[in-house]
Amino acid sequence: MSDLRTERAVDRAVLQRVVARQAAAAQAPWLHGEVAQRMAERLALVRRRPAVVIDWWSHAGASHPLLRRAYPQARLLRVEPAGGPAPGAAPWWSPRRWRDSPGLAASAVPERQAQLLWANMMVHSVADPGALFAAWRGALAVDGFLMFSTLGPDTLKGLREIYRDAGWGAAHAPFIDMHDLGDMLVQGGFADPVMDQELLRLTWATPAALRDELRTLGANAEPTRHVGLRTPRWRARLDAALAERAGADGRIVLEFEIVYGHAFVPPPRVAVAAQTRLSAEQLRDMARAGRRSEPLG
Numbered sequence: 001m002s003d004l005r006t007e008r009a010v011d012r013a014v015l016q017r018v019v020a021r022q023a024a025a026a027q028a029p030w031l032h033g034e035v036a037q038r039m040a041e042r043l044a045l046v047r048r049r050p051a052v053v054i055d056w057w058s059h060a061g062a063s064h065p066l067l068r069r070a071y072p073q074a075r076l077l078r079v080e081p082a083g084g085p086a087p088g089a090a091p092w093w094s095p096r097r098w099r100d101s102p103g104l105a106a107s108a109v110p111e112r113q114a115q116l117l118w119a120n121m122m123v124h125s126v127a128d129p130g131a132l133f134a135a136w137r138g139a140l141a142v143d144g145f146l147m148f149s150t151l152g153p154d155t156l157k158g159l160r161e162i163y164r165d166a167g168w169g170a171a172h173a174p175f176i177d178m179h180d181l182g183d184m185l186v187q188g189g190f191a192d193p194v195m196d197q198e199l200l201r202l203t204w205a206t207p208a209a210l211r212d213e214l215r216t217l218g219a220n221a222e223p224t225r226h227v228g229l230r231t232p233r234w235r236a237r238l239d240a241a242l243a244e245r246a247g248a249d250g251r252i253v254l255e256f257e258i259v260y261g262h263a264f265v266p267p268p269r270v271a272v273a274a275q276t277r278l279s280a281e282q283l284r285d286m287a288r289a290g291r292r293s294e295p296l297g
Contacts, residue, residue, distance in 0.1 A: 003187065004130070004180070004183050004184060004187050006128055006129055006130020006131065006133075006184050006187075007127060007128045007130070007131075008126075008127055008128065008129070008173065008174075008176070009173070009223060010127055010173045010221040010222070010223065011173070011221045011222070011223050011225075012127050012221075014219050014220070014221040015125055015126070015127055015221050017219065018125055018218050018219050018221070019057075019060075019081045019122075019125050020081070020082070022059075022060040022125075022216075023057075023059055023060055023080055023081050023082065025059075025060070025216070027062075028059060028060050028061065028062035029060075029062075029121075029213070029216040029217050030213070030216075031121070031200075031202070031213075031217060031256065032060060032061060032062045032120060032121045033062040034200070035120060035121050035149050035258055036061060036062045036063040036066055036120045036121075037066070038149075038198075038258070039063070039066075039118075039120055039147060039149055039260065040063075040066040040067075040070065042147065042260070042262070043070050043147075045145075045147075045262060046116055046145050046147075048115055048143070048145075049071065049073075049074075050071060050074050050114070050115030050116040050145075051073075051074055051075060051115060052074065052075045052077065052113050052114040052115060052116075052141075053067055053071055053074045053075070053076050053077065053114060053115070053116045053117075053118065054077045054079060054109065054114045054116070054117040054118065054139055054140075055067055055076060055077065055078050055079065055118050055119075056079045056106075056117060056118065056119035056122065056136070056148075057079060057080065057081060057119065057120075057122045058078035058079060058080060058103070059078075059080060059103075060121070060122065061118075061119065061120035061121060061122060062120065063118060063120045064076070064078060067118060071116075074116075077104055077109065077110075077114065078103050078104065079103075079104050079105070079106055079109060080103040080104070080105070081105075081106075082105065083103055083104055083105030083108065106135065109135075109139045110139070111138050111139060112138065112139070112140065112141050112142075113139070113141060114139055114140050114141060114144055115140070115141055115143075115144050115145065116144065116145050116146075116147070117136050117139060117140055117144065117145075117146050117147070118147050118148070119136075119146075119147075119148040119149075120148070120149050121149055121150065121151070122148075122150070123148060123149075123150035123176075123181070124150045124151040124175055124176070124218075125218065129176065129181065129184055130184045130187065130188060133184055133185055133187075133188035133189075133190065134188045134189065136188075137188055137189045137190060137265055140265045141265065142265055142266070142267050142268070143264060143265060143266075143267075144264060144265045145262070145263075145264050146185075146190060146261070146262065146263045146264065146265075147260075147261070147262055148260070148261050149258055149259065149260050149261070150175070150176075150181070150258075150259050150261075151175045151256060151257065151258065151259070152175055152176075152177065152178055152197050152257030152258065152259040153174065153175045153176070153177055153257065154199065154255065154257035155175055155255070155256045155257045156171060156172060156254055156255075156256070157255060158245055158253070158254050158255065159171045159172075159254060160172075162238070162241045162242070162245075165241075166237065166241065168226065169222070169224060169225055169226055170220070170222040170224060170225055171220065171222075172218070172220050172221070172222060173220070173221040173222040173223075174222075175257075178195040178196070178197055178259045178261070179195065181193075181195060181259065181261055182195045182261070185261065185263045189265070189266075190263035190264065190265060190266075191263065191264055191265070191266035192263060192264060193261060193262065193263040194261070194262045194263070195259065195260070195261050195262075196259075196260050197257055197258060197259045197260065198257075198258050198260075199255050199256070199257055199258075200255065200256045200258060201253055201254075201255050202253070202254055202255075202256060203247070203249075203251035203252060203253050204251060204252045205250070205251055205252075206252075207238070207239035207242040207243055207252065208239070210242060210252055210254070211238075211239075
């Protein structure tokens, strides 16, 4: 397979602000917690009981209690974007600190030690997923298992239609199709990737409630987006367009495509030399062996 471009055309500064905001929030977004519960139902796919589990971007992923419940004896390494303890982490004197890391930076993750790497709802906040997959492969032991979730391209389709009809440009940076993510996993050294997806329909009572929740989930990292502050009149137009999408019960509906990915780290391949040198004696021995193995006719 030819090299696949994995770097996304996004505003990296915007993504960094989103990640920092989620890492510092008192709690993870509701949607992250819901997807974490759904991912946890798939832990039956992991046949081995992992001794070391990596929870990548632990706080914003809302997954730590689920992983601790599933693997009470495992060493749980909590990775945070900037390292250091996440809000609500165990204090230094807590016995939990013996099993749970206080919060590692990605650069401090030990190599090839984990049997499970879990990353919930964070790949869409990364500028180069291919580089991230390569880092994950380096953190997993042979036969180590990867589980992650992220937003897919059918997310916020209704919001994109509102922006398109109003001529407001892109509502958000594009999300990556699950088939491309699978190709990136193979290119990054993983084996047998399995990708699937589901659509979640979220509803809100008011446009303001919708906007508030979307703000916890991210921001517009599309490089060609409108630059500058939006006016109150623009917000009123957006709210009116959102209200028009309300169902019979009066609640506004938007869909989120959740993509799930699973893969494992295969054993290293045995290197094969481009050229093999044989002596004349070796060639004669091979020829004699060939004659002895000819069938009698």
